[in-house]
Structures are given as structure tokens and as C-alpha cells.
Amino acid sequence: MKKYCLTPFKSFSQIRVKFRYKERINQVSALMRDQMDHPLDRAIYWIEHVIWYKGAPHLRTASRKLWLYQRGLLDVTFILFISCLLACFVFFRLCRSVFVFTTMKSFVHNEPKKKLT
Numbered sequence: 484m485k486k487y488c489l490t491p492f493k494s495f496s497q498i499r500v501k502f503r504y505k506e507r508i509n510q511v512s513a514l515m516r517d518q519m520d521h522p523l524d525r526a527i528y529w530i531e532h533v534i535w536y537k538g539a540p541h542l543r544t545a546s547r548k549l550w551l552y553q554r555g556l557l558d559v560t561f562i563l564f565i566s567c568l569l570a571c572f573v574f575f576r577l578c579r580s581v582f583v584f585t586t587m588k589s590f591v592h593n594e595p596k597k598k599l600t
Contacts, residue, residue, distance in 0.1 A: 498504045533539045546554055 533542070552558055
């Protein structure tokens with residue numbers, strides 16, 4: 484258990500000293516730097532693209548055209564809620580009818596038989 488209860492200072496010093504952490508950091512750093520163009524050039528390109536196409540409406544998200552209840556998935560939530568409510572209603576009606584059927588059957592068997600005269 485002591486292995487997992489290291490203080491933050493000891494943890495950071497282990498990360499700094501151990502070679503495998505440094506090797507992994509260098510690998511991830513190399514992956515992040517491996518880009519065709521400089522990030523500043525890419526940012527300038529997209530800014531110019533938006534200016535050239537007057538706000539670039541083709542890049543805007545389609546969810547802007549949805550109603551608020553559609554954007555919040557309230558229609559789907561409402562349908563799921565109604566479905567669950569209907570399933571519960573059917574289940575309880577079924578349980579009630581089974582209960583009534585079994586109790587009526589027991590009452591019928593316990594009644595004394597009438598004599599035919």
C-alpha cells in the first residue's frame with residue numbers, strides 16, 4: 484500500500500529521474516512537432532479563409548439551425564420518458580389483472596355449493 488501513497492514531491496522526482504518517463508515524453512513531443520507546416524501559418528490560413536468567404540457559413544455547425552428542444556435532445560428524452568411510463572403502466576395493469584384473477588379464483592373455490600331443490 485505504501486507504493487501508492489507517495490507524496491507529490493517524490494512522484495515528481497521519480498518522473499524527473501527515471502529514463503523511461505523521459506523517453507516517453509520525447510516520443511510524444513516528437514509526434515506533436517511532426518507537422519507539415521507551422522501552426523502559425525495554419526492559423527493565418529484559416530483566418531484568411533474566413534475573411535475571404537465572408538464568415539465561412541459552410542464551416543458553421545448545422546446545429547445552429549435546430550430548434551432549442553432538438554439541440555438539447557428534449558424530444559428524444561420526452562419520447563423515452565413516455566415509453567418508460569407506458570411500459571410501467573402496462574406492467575402494473577398486467578400485475579393487477581393477474582392478482583385479481585388469482586384472488587377471484589380462490590373466492591370461487593371457497594364458496595359453499597348451493598343445493599339444487
